[in-house]
Amino acid sequence: MTTPPTTSYNGMNVVRNGGASSRTVLITGVSKGIGRALALELAKRGHTVIGCSRTQDKLDSLQSELSSTVSSDANSSSSSNKHLFLNADVRSNSSVEVLARLVVEKNGVPDIIVNNAGTINRNNKIWEVPVEEFDTVIDTNVKGVANVLRHFIPLMITKKQGIIVNMSSGWGRSGAALVAPYCASKWAIEGLTRSVAKELPEGMATVALNPGVINTDMLASCFGNSASLYQAPEAWALKAATMILNLTAADNGASLTV
Numbered sequence: 001m002t003t004p005p006t007t008s009y010n011g012m013n014v015v016r017n018g019g020a021s022s023r024t025v026l027i028t029g030v031s032k033g034i035g036r037a038l039a040l041e042l043a044k045r046g047h048t049v050i051g052c053s054r055t056q057d058k059l060d061s062l063q064s065e066l067s068s069t070v071s072s073d074a075n076s077s078s079s080s081n082k083h084l085f086l087n088a089d090v091r092s093n094s095s096v097e098v099l100a101r102l103v104v105e106k107n108g109v110p111d112i113i114v115n116n117a118g119t120i121n122r123n124n125k126i127w128e129v130p131v132e133e134f135d136t137v138i139d140t141n142v143k144g145v146a147n148v149l150r151h152f153i154p155l156m157i158t159k160k161q162g163i164i165v166n167m168s169s170g171w172g173r174s175g176a177a178l179v180a181p182y183c184a185s186k187w188a189i190e191g192l193t194r195s196v197a198k199e200l201p202e203g204m205a206t207v208a209l210n211p212g213v214i215n216t217d218m219l220a221s222c223f224g225n226s227a228s229l230y231q232a233p234e235a236w237a238l239k240a241a242t243m244i245l246n247l248t249a250a251d252n253g254a255s256l257t258v
Contacts, residue, residue: 022046022047022048023042023047023048023111023112023245024047024048024050024107024108024109024110024111024112025042025047025048025049025050025110025111025112025113025114025244026050026051026052026103026110026112026113026114026152027039027049027050027051027052027114027116028051028052028053028088028090028113028114028115028116028117028144028148029052029053029090029116029117029118030049030051030052030053030059030062030085030116031051031053031054031055031058031059031061031062032053032055032058032216032217033214033216033217033218033233034116034167034211034214034216034233034236034237034240035051035053035114035116035117036058036062036233037232037233037234037236037237038114038116038237038240038241038244039051039062039066040062040065040066040234040237041234041237041238041240041241042241042245043066043083045241045245047245048082048083048084048107049066049083049084050083050084050085050086050103050107050110051083051084051085051086052085052086052087052088052090052099052117053085053087053088053117054087054088054089055087056087059085059086059087060085062085063083063085066083082107084102084103084106084107086099086102086103090115090117090140090143090144090145090147090148091136091139091140091143091144091147092147093147093150096144096147096148096150096151097151099151100151100152100155104155109152109155109156109158109159109162110152110156110162111161111162111163112162112163112164112165112244112245112247113148113152113156113162113163113164113165114165114167114244115144115145115148115149115164115165115166115167116167117140117144118140118141118144118167118185118218119136119137119140119141119218120137120179120181120182120218120221120222121133121134121137121179121180121181121182122221123178123179123221123222124178125177125178125180126180126181129180129181133181134181137181137182137184137185138181138184138185138188140185141182141185141186141188141189142185142188142189142192145166145189145192146192149164149196152164153196153200153204156204157201157204160201160202160203160204161203161204161249162203162204162205163204163205163206163207163244163247163248163251164196164204164205164206164207165206165207165209165244165247166189166192166193166206166207166208166209167189167209167211168186168189168190168193168208168209168210168255169182169183169186169210169211170210170212170213170257171183171186172185172186172187172189172190172208172210173186173187173190173210173255178222179222189208190208190255193206193207193208193253193255194208194253194255197252197253198253200252202249203249204249204252205247205248205249205250205251205252205253206252206253207247207251207252207253207254207255207256208254208255208256209240209243209244209256209257209258210255210256210257210258211236211240211258212231212236212257212258213230213231214230214231214232214233214236215227215228215229215230215231215232215233216233236258239258240258243256243258
């Protein structure tokens with residue numbers, strides 16, 4: 001990744017606007033957790049956020065929060081008017097097809113896509129996981145990513161540039177008891193990313209990004225009350241936004257960790 005000049009922010013070195021002009025970033029699963037935190041941080045830095053989720057009231061809440069956000073960068077605008085939030089289900093190919101059409105019509109082709117939408121099974125041994133629950137994990141975490149790639153990569157190819165970040169996990173590079181479906185889905189993301197990287201034209205990149213351990217509803221479902229011992233999504237987003245904005249075509253195929 002490139003390393004442009006940084007400035008101090010809450011004791012951390014971060015790059016405003018990623019050292020480049022304003023980007024348009026599509027984030028799936030934007031309504032809560034790290035997706036929401038990343039959207040807010042990118043908007044603060046003056047970038048345009050496009051987000052999708054299945055939960056309309058949470059999308060409305062995020063839009064409202066952005067409306068009241070004042071950018072910390074005097075040279076950028078956090079006006080909510082430029083952001084776009086749409087109700088879509090990544091598990092549905094037809095829903096993502098409509099999403100892609102609306103995004104292009106209203107905001108053009110995204111510069112960066114963050115495939116963040118995901119879910120996890122309730123802690124259970126694999127033979128005790130209900131088949132419907134297993135299917136939901138795979139449909140969201142794997143097929144959901146594939147649906148986004150199917151409809152957005154051709155659009156990015158026309159621009160001859162674009163960065164795609166597929167959210168992985170430490171459990172996509174190791175194993176853990178009671179979350180076998182989730183582990184399987186994230187191992188799939190690692191393999192999918194490496195394979196798609198070999199199919200992309202020059203100037204584009206896709207990476208698998210392990211976000212680390214963050215205090216979210218998903219972590220709480222596994223760790224219970226001890227999830228609160230880990231970093232908040234807002235703290236994570238400071239580092240993640242900088243990292244994502246500084247990805248280049250040279251990172252194609254990489255497995256990275258925030």
